[in-house]
Amino acid sequence: MGADFNPMEMMICTASRYLQNGDFAAIGTGAPCAAAMLAQKTHAPDLVVMFESGGIAPILPLMPISIADSSTYYKGLLAAGVGETMDTCARGQVDYTFIGGAQIDRYGNLNTTCIGDHGNPKVRFPGSGGANDFGALCWRTMIMTPHVKDRFVEKVDFITTPGYLDGPGAREAAGLPPGTGPYKIITNLAILGFDEETKVMQVESLSPGVTLDQVIENTGFELKIPDQIGTTESPSPEHLAALREQVDPMGLLIGRN
Numbered sequence: 001m002g003a004d005f006n007p008m009e010m011m012i013c014t015a016s017r018y019l020q021n022g023d024f025a026a027i028g029t030g031a032p033c034a035a036a037m038l039a040q041k042t043h044a045p046d047l048v049v050m051f052e053s054g055g056i057a058p059i060l061p062l063m064p065i066s067i068a069d070s071s072t073y074y075k076g077l078l079a080a081g082v083g084e085t086m087d088t089c090a091r092g093q094v095d096y097t098f099i100g101g102a103q104i105d106r107y108g109n110l111n112t113t114c115i116g117d118h119g120n121p122k123v124r125f126p127g128s129g130g131a132n133d134f135g136a137l138c139w140r141t142m143i144m145t146p147h148v149k150d151r152f153v154e155k156v157d158f159i160t161t162p163g164y165l166d167g168p169g170a171r172e173a174a175g176l177p178p179g180t181g182p183y184k185i186i187t188n189l190a191i192l193g194f195d196e197e198t199k200v201m202q203v204e205s206l207s208p209g210v211t212l213d214q215v216i217e218n219t220g221f222e223l224k225i226p227d228q229i230g231t232t233e234s235p236s237p238e239h240l241a242a243l244r245e246q247v248d249p250m251g252l253l254i255g256r257n
Contacts, residue, residue, distance in 0.1 A: 005235050007188035008254050010207060011144055012038060012243060013235035015186050018142065023095040024048045026134050029064055031144050032098030037247045042239055050094065052130035054080040063248060089137035092177065097138035099131050100145055103156040106201050106221045108163025108182030108194060111156035118158055128160050135161035136176050140183035147187035152219040164199035190215050191232055195224050205230035
């Protein structure tokens with residue numbers, strides 16, 4: 001990966017570059033929040049951040065510890081509620097959402113509910129929260145996750161958040177808005193997208209120093225491999241400095257202090 005930045009810094013800086021000035025982004029805490037804060041402090045000062053709990057357009061002074069943290073309302077446009085946030089998504093006004101999960105499959109379906117049978121699971125997770133609504137209604141779903149085989153599985157045990165379900169046309173047949181769905185998956189190894197025709201996950205670029213074989217070995221299903229695969233842009237000095245000094249100065253996420 002190189003000595004100038006670590007994998008988490010790479011993921012956060014990469015994700016932040018997708019968030020453009022004036023966009024609306026529905027986010028949670030952790031790495032997605034860091035990406036949004038970094039965008040606000042660098043190239044997208046007018047990025048509109050929304051939290052499930054109802055904080056809309058805050059200028060975050062520090063990293064919130066939960067979606068109900070008081071900082072999610074700091075200098076915000078509106079202190080609303082869950083209903084208002086989801087209504088905004090349903091009206092088609094939210095460009096991006098960031099979602100994570102314990103499992104993801106080739107069509108971008110996410111599982112944050114359980115491992116194993118739903119009635120008698122091996123592991124029970126917190127469940128959807130707002131992830132189902134966000135993934136169903138926002139235009140572009142972004143996923144940030146470690147790239148390991150037990151997360152990238154052939155078939156998720158439970159669909160908490162719909163991706164492209166079982167292929168082309170499936171979202172629309174289920175009544176979800178046309179043109180919405182998974183957009184980019186940002187991992188420590190690569191940026192992945194989805195083939196326009198088949199909706200199957202594909203490799204778009206590799207992190208510096210990472211090989212295609214590493215990505216394949218850490219994926220539990222067959223990826224689409226385009227003829228041309230790029231190298232993900234490294235974090236700029238400006239973005240790294242803002243991340244370390246203004247977004248996460250205590251190193252809670254990025255592991256530096």
